Amino acid sequence: MEILRVTNLTVKNEKTILKNISFNLKLGKVLGIIGESGSGKTTLSKILLGLYDEKQLAVTGNIIFNGINLLNLKNKEKNLLLGKKLTLIPQNPMTAFNPNIKIKKQIIDTIKINSNNKKSEILKEINKFLKIVKLEETEKILNSYPFELSGGQLQRIMFALCLILNSKVIIMDEITSAIDIENRKNIIFLIKKLEDNNSSIIFITHDFRTLKEIADKVIVIKNGELIETISFHDNDNFKEEYTRKLVQASLLR
Structure with a gap:
């Protein structure tokens, strides 16, 4: 198709x-x-x-x-x-995130635009997909600012978002x-x-x-x-x- x-x-x-x-x-x-x-x-x-x-x-x-x-x-x-x-994963993943807002809020806000699920359900889904893309310390990652994570970690978060949003x-x-x-x-x-x-x-x-x-x-x-x-x-x-x-x-x- x-x-x-x-x-x-x-x-x-x-x-x-x-x-x-x-x-x-x-x-x-x-x-x-x-x-x-x-x-x-x-x-x-x-x-x-x-x-x-x-x-x-x-x-x-x-x-x-x-x-x-x-x-x-x-x-x-x-x-x-x-x-x-339609989604872009850029060369520098840092440009896709607001440096002043923690990862958890940014991901939740992005998903809530396209979902009627409760926050607890969204968080459960986020944790599931972060693990699928091999990000294990999900709590630590979600409570980090973008500048506290590596480019590779930010890239994986973007892949996880694509999976969650079914891009x-x-x-x-x-x-x-x-x-x-x-x-x-x-x-x-x-x-x-x-x-x-x-x-x-x-x-x-x-x-x-x-x-x-x-x-x-x-x-x-x-x-x-x-x-x-x-x-x-x-x-x-x-x-x-x-x-x-x-x-x-x-x-x-």
Whole structure:
């Protein structure tokens, strides 16, 4: 079943940033997006999430999420989807949290927007899902401020929230950059948990090694254009020289 379809997505300001981008994403699948810095990957994620200024950018095409064209929605309607059905896990998870509020209140407030459950029921659910993402000292974590936790712990909290909210499409922007092998394995484990929950993932990265382990297909973006779609069943037989160079550079890191 298809959960997201993007057709002829074009984004312009003084120049063209993205040109005629088209792809689809099926329920419970992982789509990788790879391209060098400045190719338009992060702009694409912001457009998908509605995180852009309509006065600054002209956006045309279609973004059909679960049968709804996101580009036709008003801001209030977009906000009902963002954070629950469409979610971002950023490169720096600290940016997703208020540094002055304890984790427990932030998680509860986020869930209460989308739930009529009592606080005690919500807390029980939070504890359950924190343990699923391998955060054992739940009481200590919930009573911490974001700056008292590591980036890895904050990242796991975001994965747990996606599971609790039953997010349908999760965009992950460079979340494996500058991490060691053990943390990379942890992220792969967490992504598998989301897949088991039937969540669909858009994984934006330079990290081709991780893509090979998690992605069902990968789109390659160069200068704002989609130049190739890769399936790993094709035995790495890439058509574009640009793709081959990107992969080689990634594997040398």
